[in-house]
Amino acid sequence: MANLYKEISGGVTAPQGFLASGVTGGIKKSGKKDTALIYSETPAKVAGVFTTNQCAASCVLLNKQNIQDGLAQGIIINSGNANACTGERGYQDSQEMISFTAEKLGLENDKVLVASTGIIGEFLAMDKIKIGIEKAVAELSESGGQAAAEAIMTTDTYAKELAIEFELGDKIVKLGGIAKGSGMIEPNMATMLGFLTTDIAIDNQLLQEALVEAINQSFNRITVDGDQSTNDMVTVLANGNAGNDTITNKGEDYNLFLEALKYVCTYLAHQIVRDGEGATKFIEVEVKGAQSLAKATKVAKQIANSQLVKTAMFGQDPNWGRIIMAIGASGVEIDLSKVEIKVNDLILLEQNQKVIQHSTDIKANLLNDDEIKIEVDLNLGEYSDKVWTCDLSYKYVEINAEYHT
Numbered sequence: 141m142a143n144l145y146k147e148i149s150g151g152v153t154a155p156q157g158f159l160a161s162g163v164t165g166g167i168k169k170s171g172k173k174d175t176a177l178i179y180s181e182t183p184a185k186v187a188g189v190f191t192t193n194q195c196a197a198s199c200v201l202l203n204k205q206n207i208q209d210g211l212a213q214g215i216i217i218n219s220g221n222a223n224a225c226t227g228e229r230g231y232q233d234s235q236e237m238i239s240f241t242a243e244k245l246g247l248e249n250d251k252v253l254v255a256s257t258g259i260i261g262e263f264l265a266m267d268k269i270k271i272g273i274e275k276a277v278a279e280l281s282e283s284g285g286q287a288a289a290e291a292i293m294t295t296d297t298y299a300k301e302l303a304i305e306f307e308l309g310d311k312i313v314k315l316g317g318i319a320k321g322s323g324m325i326e327p328n329m330a331t332m333l334g335f336l337t338t339d340i341a342i343d344n345q346l347l348q349e350a351l352v353e354a355i356n357q358s359f360n361r362i363t364v365d366g367d368q369s370t371n372d373m374v375t376v377l378a379n380g381n382a383g384n385d386t387i388t389n390k391g392e393d394y395n396l397f398l399e400a401l402k403y404v405c406t407y408l409a410h411q412i413v414r415d416g417e418g419a420t421k422f423i424e425v426e427v428k429g430a431q432s433l434a435k436a437t438k439v440a441k442q443i444a445n446s447q448l449v450k451t452a453m454f455g456q457d458p459n460w461g462r463i464i465m466a467i468g469a470s471g472v473e474i475d476l477s478k479v480e481i482k483v484n485d486l487i488l489l490e491q492n493q494k495v496i497q498h499s500t501d502i503k504a505n506l507l508n509d510d511e512i513k514i515e516v517d518l519n520l521g522e523y524s525d526k527v528w529t530c531d532l533s534y535k536y537v538e539i540n541a542e543y544h545t
Contacts, residue, residue, distance in 0.1 A: 144396075145304040145403060148314070151285030154303030155314040155339035156381035157181045160284035162291030165272020167220035167258075167265060173291035175272030176217040178335055179245065179280055184379035186212035186253070187348040189355050191372035197224035198231040199254045200373060202238065206250050210344040212377060213251045215335060216241040216276070218269060219292050219320070220258040224370040233264045240270055244277040257320060257333050257371055258294050289318040292333055295539060296320050300411040302404050308393055313340045313382040315397075317404045321364075321412040334359065334374035334408060340397055341380030342387040350398045351376050358405035361437075362528045363444050364416040376401075413528045418535025421453050423512045424528055431521035435472045440527040442470035443514060450532035456507040460488040463514060478519035484512060491519065 153160045159179045167174040188207045190200045206212065216237055223230045234254050242252045256264070279287075289299035303316035321332030342350075355374055380386070387393045414422050425444045430436035443449055446466040452459045460481050467474060481489040484506055487496050 145306045145400060148303045148305050150283070150303045150316060151289055151301035151318050152178050152303075152316045152335060152337045153282050153285040154305070154316040155337050155379070157339060157379050158316070158337045158377075159280040159282060160288040161276045161279040161281065162284065162287030162289070163272055163275040163279055165218070165275065166268040167218060167272070172293075173287065174218055174220045175269070175276050176288040176291035177241070177273070177276035177280060178215040178288060178337065178377070180213045180337070180377050180379045182379050182381065183211045183213055183251070184377040185210055185342060185344050185347050186375060186377055187344070187351045188253075188373060188375040189351055191369060193368050193370050193372070195225055195370045197222055197256060197371045198226070198234040199223065199256050200371060201231070202234050203253045203255070203373065203375070206238075206253055207375075209250065211251060212253055213247055214241055214245050215253045215255065215375060215377070216273060217255040217257070217292050217333070217335075218264070218272065219294050221256060221262055221264055222258045222260045222371050223256040223264050224260045226261065226263055229263060233266055233269075236266060237269060237273070241273050241277070244273060253375060255333055255371065255373060257292065260370060285316065285318065292318065292320040294320065295417055297415055300408055300415070302407045304400060304404060306396070306400055308340065308382070308384050308396055311382050311384040313384060314338065315340070315400050315404055317408055319408040319412060332369060332372055332412065334405070336374070336376040336401070336404065338376065338378045339380065339382035340378050340387070341382065341384050342378050342397065346387055346390070346394060347376060347378055350394070350401055353398060354401040354405045357402055358409040361526060362409045362413050363441060364413065364419070364530055410528060413530050416530035416536075417539045418533040418537075419530035420533055421507075421510050421512050421531040422528070423453055423514065423530060424526060425514045425516075426524065426526045427516045427518065428524040429518040429520055430472070430523040430525075433523045433525055436523045436525040437527070439467055439470045439472050439516065439518070440525055442466045443516070444527045444529035447532055450529065453507060453512055454531035454533045458483055458488065458503050458506045463516070464489065467516060474518055475520060480517040480519065482515040483507070484509070
């Protein structure tokens with residue numbers, strides 16, 4: 141579907157009627173950007189998907205309330221402090237972030253969403269938060285997408301954004317997104333932080349359904365370390381400024397929008413994996429021949445989350461025994477005699493447990509590339525699924541040993 145879309149600059153400000161900014165309020169000791177603001181000049185339809193972690197941060201709880209009426213115009217985000225597990229004070233601080241932003245933008249409180257990311261268990265420095273908000277409002281611009289992408293970063297090593305345009309009926313419509321995430325990555329019906337904007341006109345319920353489906357096939361198919369954050373969320377604002385006929389049913393226009401949403405979400409999801417903490421390799425795990433989609437997904441995630449598989453990939457050791465171990469540990473019933481394993485298109489194990497012997501040179505060079513594909517065929521059914529992950533390196537341990545949580 142990629143040929144349908146033209147990639148353009150601008151990120152979340154590429155669609156008509158959106159402004160953004162990214163500024164420094166002083167939350168981070170490094171002095172880097174820590175406050176982002178996304179703003180639609182007109183009321184926008186809103187949809188959101190949030191973490192299912194039972195220790196969810198107050199921003200998640202408030203956003204679930206604020207999207208109920210289906211409209212929003214602003215999203216205020218701070219990085220460097222998650223404001224999670226901070227009790228009643230933390231909840232009040234999130235509310236104050238909303239109300240202070242709404243006041244500066246001239247909006248009702250329920251038209252502003254809030255997100256926080258960073259250290260868990262510490263209170264927000266609200267004086268710095270307010271400085272950041274005031275600066276973010278003042279610096280809103282049509283070219284602020286890149287700055288916003290930078291301001292939401294924590295252990296990320298680079299900003300993650302994409303914007304595309306495509307034809308919908310007789311209109312050119314645009315869709316943009318930014319995301320952050322590098323560690324604590326294995327969402328469940330959510331993702332780290334992701335913010336999408338579009339100038340498409342679409343029914344609220346269809347917007348929500350499209351977002352859920354796009355996330356299930358993108359952000360919910362990635363894992364860096366198997367840990368799920370307390371603050372995970374993805375939201376989308378659709379302000380209708382492109383002037384297309386409002387999408388009110390699951391016809392051709394809906395399907396075009398859905399595929400575009402998947403395209404952007406998948407790109408951003410892949411960028412998160414590529415930027416996994418200490419990552420040196422991007423790994424695709426594909427499981428075929430399963431008896432159901434759920435079983436294919438479960439086996440793929442078991443392989444992708446295996447520390448032994450991930451360290452083998454880092455060490456460039458084609459130890460397929462670790463892969464078969466993970467398959468067997470998944471809890472999915474298999475027939476070992478039917479399992480086949482390939483790595484980078486090289487067959488390592490065939491049916492009937494026939495081990496393929498390769499020369500030392502072939503094995504030594506098999507995992508040299510920075511992209512690796514692990515392919516498993518269970519030969520039990522017709523379902524398949526893919527999961528994307530990265531290797532586990534010395535650097536991952538160093539980053540997380542030194543990152544105060």
